[in-house]
Amino acid sequence: MxxxxxxxxxxxxxxxLALPMLLTALLVKLTSKGPILYWSDRVGKNNVIFKMPKFxxxxxxxxxxxxxxxxxxxxxxxxxxxxxxxxxxxxxxxLLSILKGDMSFVGPRPALFNQDDLIALRTAxxxxxLTPGLTGWAQINGRDExxxxxxxxxxxxxxxxxxxxxxxxxxxxxFLKVLRREGVQH
Numbered sequence: 001m002x003x004x005x006x007x008x009x010x011x012x013x014x015x016x017l018a019l020p021m022l023l024t025a026l027l028v029k030l031t032s033k034g035p036i037l038y039w040s041d042r043v044g045k046n047n048v049i050f051k052m053p054k055f056x057x058x059x060x061x062x063x064x065x066x067x068x069x070x071x072x073x074x075x076x077x078x079x080x081x082x083x084x085x086x087x088x089x090x091x092x093x094x095l096l097s098i099l100k101g102d103m104s105f106v107g108p109r110p111a112l113f114n115q116d117d118l119i120a121l122r123t124a125x126x127x128x129x130l131t132p133g134l135t136g137w138a139q140i141n142g143r144d145e146x147x148x149x150x151x152x153x154x155x156x157x158x159x160x161x162x163x164x165x166x167x168x169x170x171x172x173x174x175f176l177k178v179l180r181r182e183g184v185q186h
Contacts (some may be wrong), residue, residue, distance in 0.1 A: 002167070006105055010098040017092060024055055024089050034060035037093055040109035045131045047123060049113055050102040053093035057081030058145040068113055087170040090177045094134050106167040107133030108155040127159055135174040137166075143177070 013022075025036045038056040041049050058067075064074040068141040070076060077085075084090040103110065110132035111118045122128050138146060138154035146154070158166070 001164070002104060006098050006101075009105060011096045014095050014099065017095070020072065020089070021092050024084065027080050028055050028078070028084075031055070031080050032059065037094045041113040042130075042132065043113060043115075043119055044102055044110060045129065047128050050097070050110075052097050052102070052110055055084055055090040055093060057084045057090050064114070076080060084087050091134060098134060101145065102131075104133045106136055106158075107131050108136050108151075108158065109133065109139060115148075118152065121135065121149065122155060124158070125152055125156045127152065127155040130155075130159055135170060137170060140170055140173040140177055146165040 008151070029038045034056060036056060037053045039053055039059070042052040044050045044113045057078055058076045058080060063070065067073045074082070081090075094103060098105060101134060107130045108122065108127055109124070136155065137158040138151040141154050142150070158170075
């Protein structure tokens with residue numbers, strides 16, 4: 001049922017958001033050198049690596065590490081990178097990953113391939129059996145501000161309380177957080 005919901009909703013969202021996505025793509029191309037999309041190696045269900053697209057917000061010579069590990073993250077942002085991140089517009093291409101089945105609308109955010117500490121904690125708690133999401137319980141309870149053990153604890157709560165009602169609650173709260181631009185550090 002969840003996969004069917006994800007497929008239908010992602011297709012509708014892609015159709016509805018086609019113009020904003022096209023405009024965002026154009027802005028990325030006009031304001032910085034390099035590709036429009038950044039394809040990030042991420043850890044998916046059962047710890048399988050997949051390529052996750054995002055609108056590129058960082059320069060092409062940025063080190064391949066989590067943004068919070070950069071000594072001066074703002075230095076690496078493109079001219080519109082900060083806006084894309086604060087507005088979460090950079091996340092819209094992930095609708096393609098949802099349509100494909102690599103991601104879901106709701107689940108733990110997909111870890112970077114090199115976030116060994118996060119991957120190990122999720123594996124130990126069984127969270128790795130979940131399909132990663134565009135948003136999740138940890139996202140609405142702190143997002144970038146949470147330390148990794150707390151993120152995993154929230155992901156484990158989601159795993160243990162999976163339901164359509166919880167997914168709907170998370171989607172609604174995510175919408176509100178995005179509108180308020182809460183929890184975004186970089």
